[in-house]
Amino acid sequence: MVSPMVRFVSHTMFGCVLLVGFILVQVSLLRLLIFDGFKEATSPLPNLHRIDRVMRRGNELLIEKYENRSRDPMELRWCKKIGEGWTKVVYECEGVAVKVPNTVGKNLRDCLEKEMDTSLKFRSEVCKRHLIESLIKDTITMTTFDGDPMVPELIAYHFPADSSTAERFQVSTPLGTPIDTISLLSMDWVDRMKLVQNITHFMQRNADRHFADLRRQQFVMINSLPHLIDFGDINFTANRTASSIHHAARLYDDFIDHFVHVGAPGGIDREILALAKLVNRHELTLDHIDEFIEKVVK
Numbered sequence: 335m336v337s338p339m340v341r342f343v344s345h346t347m348f349g350c351v352l353l354v355g356f357i358l359v360q361v362s363l364l365r366l367l368i369f370d371g372f373k374e375a376t377s378p379l380p381n382l383h384r385i386d387r388v389m390r391r392g393n394e395l396l397i398e399k400y401e402n403r404s405r406d407p408m409e410l411r412w413c414k415k416i417g418e419g420w421t422k423v424v425y426e427c428e429g430v431a432v433k434v435p436n437t438v439g440k441n442l443r444d445c446l447e448k449e450m451d452t453s454l455k456f457r458s459e460v461c462k463r464h465l466i467e468s469l470i471k472d473t474i475t476m477t478t479f480d481g482d483p484m485v486p487e488l489i490a491y492h493f494p495a496d497s498s499t500a501e502r503f504q505v506s507t508p509l510g511t512p513i514d515t516i517s518l519l520s521m522d523w524v525d526r527m528k529l530v531q532n533i534t535h536f537m538q539r540n541a542d543r544h545f546a547d548l549r550r551q552q553f554v555m556i557n558s559l560p561h562l563i564d565f566g567d568i569n570f571t572a573n574r575t576a577s578s579i580h581h582a583a584r585l586y587d588d589f590i591d592h593f594v595h596v597g598a599p600g601g602i603d604r605e606i607l608a609l610a611k612l613v614n615r616h617e618l619t620l621d622h623i624d625e626f627i628e629k630v631v632k
């Protein structure tokens with residue numbers, strides 16, 4: 335026979351064990367949450383995949399498909415947003431630039447307005463698909479420059495299978511620093527001219543391409559060398575001379591005009607004037623820019 339006292343104590347102890355057990359479970363759940371968050375914040379880009387194989391066959395490009403799930407885009411909140419354009423948002427994640435789609439950007443908003451006659455849900459799917467397709471196309475264009483020292487290495491990518499996971503699209507490349515007016519003007523004149531020459535040589539090596547929308551913002555510095563980071567509006571050219579004139583005019587506007595006088599050595603005014611005249615006559619080519627820099631940088 336168990337006395338009421340013993341029964342009371344044993345019940346109370348059982349209650350205490352339950353309570354302590356309950357608290358322990360809560361604490362470990364909380365720990366799990368905290369430490370998972372912590373791990374995500376500090377681990378170097380987990381689960382991002384290197385491209386296994388990229389094969390070129392004529393104008394075709396085959397990228398080996400992988401099944402593994404990429405990082406959830408929510409994890410990007412631990413990365414710092416460093417830029418935003420019409421189609422994409424760029425984050426800095428531990429020294430790597432990660433591009434994801436801009437699902438509230440101008441590109442998507444314009445598309446949503448255009449497809450007015452369909453249901454909102456359908457419209458949103460179509461527009462997301464267009465957006466992802468254009469980002470994939472740009473990434474593939476980037477890989478067709480294979481090996482060019484002024485095209486960033488593709489560290490990792492994820493192409494979503496359909497529009498329902500469109501947000502998961504991402505492309506990672508080494509992080510660069512923008513080439514803005516201040517950084518250009520604070521450079522030594524000779525270094526500035528050498529930078530322009532690097533870009534001129536890049537355009538000359540790729541003379542079979544037409545870069546319709548060439549701008550200074552499309553380049554960043556990685557390891558002291560300018561790199562092209564924007565691959566929209568690039569196709570093969572039908573007329574190399576016409577493309578060279580187009581590219582030279584864009585380089586002149588964005589890198590030479592306003593910049594060539596600052597810190598220039600004496601006695602090159604005639605060369606600068608000759609360059610300006612060629613631009614005005616729509617005759618300046620990449621070869622002219624290259625010759626000019628060769629002549630004035632000794």
Ligand SMILES: *[C@@H]1O[C@H](CO)[C@@H](O)[C@H](O)[C@H]1NC(C)=O
Nearest residue numbers: 383384386399400401402403
């Ligand atoms: C997917 O992940 C597994 C385990 O991490 C790995 O063994 C496998 O090679 C990966 N597959 C691809 C195609 O990346």
Ligand SMILES: *[C@@H]1O[C@H](CO)[C@@H](O)[C@H](O)[C@H]1NC(C)=O
Nearest residue numbers: 483484528529531532535559
């Ligand atoms: C870039 O310019 C520097 C300085 O002129 C030169 O040493 C280097 O070889 C150039 N690199 C490329 C890839 O054009």
Ligand SMILES: *[C@@H]1O[C@H](CO)[C@@H](O)[C@H](O)[C@H]1NC(C)=O
Nearest residue numbers: 544546567568569570571572
């Ligand atoms: C390439 O783009 C330019 C400018 O956007 C365009 O004029 C030209 O027709 C295009 N060429 C080809 C082959 O698509």
Ligand SMILES: *[C@@H]1O[C@H](CO)[C@@H](O)[C@H](O)[C@H]1NC(C)=O
Nearest residue numbers: 572573574575576577579616
């Ligand atoms: C190529 O472009 C140049 C410069 O615009 C022009 O003079 C030339 O006639 C073009 N060539 C052809 C084959 O269209």
